[in-house]
Amino acid sequence: MVPWEGYVSDETMGTFAPIALYWVYAGGYQLALHRRPLERYRLHTRAEEEEKNLVALPAVVRGVLLQQLVQAIVAMILFVVTSDSSAIVVQPPIIIQAFQFLVAMLVMDSWQYFVHRYMHQNKFLYRHIHSQHHRLIVPYAIGALYNHPLEGLLLDTVGGAISFLVSGMTPRTSVFFFCFAVLKTVDDHCGLWLPYNIFQSLFQNNTAYHDVHHQLQGSKYNYSQPFFSIWDRILGTHMPYNLVRRKEGGFEARPLRD
Template identity: 65%
Template sequence: MDFGSFGISDELLGTVVPILVYWAYSGVYVLFGSSENYRLHSRKEENMKNLVSKQTVVKGVLLQQTIQAAVAIILFKVTGNDSEATKDSCPSLFDLGTQFFIAMLVLDTWQYFMHRFMHHNKFLYRHIHSQHHRLVVPYAFGALYNHPLEGLALDTVGGALSFLLSGMSPRASIFFFSFATVKTVDDHCGLWIPGNLFHIAFKNNTAYHDVHHQLYGSKYNFSQPFFVLWDRILGTYMPYSLEKRAGGGFEARPTNDCKRQ
């Protein structure tokens, strides 16, 4: 479908759709989270351990999404990748797959090194990245709850680089960033739902990132949102086992005891 015939540009869709996807997909997980059967942490543990209210989280996410939207609009204007220039072009599935794979690698590489640096630099962690870790027990719509500077440096700049270096069009970016958004929400949802395709296709999943949010895993499992490549290469990978929790749900427990110290 050519949305241009409805007066909706690819640039506008590429800016707005991932935001709508974020809240819609999060809402699905909020419903699943009402049952203890799928949770990696009990609701009681969530209320006890988390250091920020859900109202504050919503405000923080909306602020970050506003900044991301502004940067996206500027990026589309500067690059000149407008819908009129690309609407008649139809890249092959191979070309699209290549662009998506490159974008995934670029985004993963940027986020790994920036994320790791924010943990190892005491000033940046204390004043910036620690805001995200106020959610010791992550949940879906808290995925983008960050300090505004972290959101800009980690997510917005990382997304811009993946868009530019992959060479994708604004139309392709609608699908890529919507997919990346869904994956990020899934990683933070705090739920282990049987049959979840992300858990089957990616080792970097909800349980993997939950380990990172715990005190014993704060120096491990930095990779996000797709692969575990850099953690494997640079020795920051923490293996875990998934076990059933008393009272329902599951728990991700590290299997390498020496790294818990």
């Protein structure tokens, strides 16, 4: 039994819950980012954010909304094609769902690593598509899904669809998986190194790890997203970092060469 049962379908929740959660979670981070008591946890100063970023917040919001529109359309089509309205879907045991969760995480990581890396290595794709995401040299939460529409389709939407299909999870399980993936992605772009943050504590691929990728020294490294750093380590694109305190407050993720 889940809270939405009897009100909306699992397919509808799987389509729209991650979108709603994105704005709630990212919006909370965006408010926190500019609260003075949290200045000591920022990875970049306010001045750096204002000077280095090449796109204004309203344009970022519009770009994310466009990607989410495409994402919702593809999700609805996927659920219509793969679901049988006449059949009763039985949730597998929790251990099976946990295994499907892990498979989906590994599939999504694999897809995003190779597509992401190729978009950096192909000069045409980088210049005309992926560079849009790197206009945010200083990442922040609402910009987590700020991409060129084609990149959003290939990297996130298609990657999510493949993860869903390969893992064999039910639409109900996918609600939790895609919400978890959204939370992780937003957290990786939040720009804050917070104590007791479960994502930053449990995952080596976290906001500091991804911040390195947005810096000039790390732009050819740390392609892995959103969960693990496995492919970076296997294929030699992993760049470690030192997390050091700045004199004026906050932290800095300083890239290190292997």
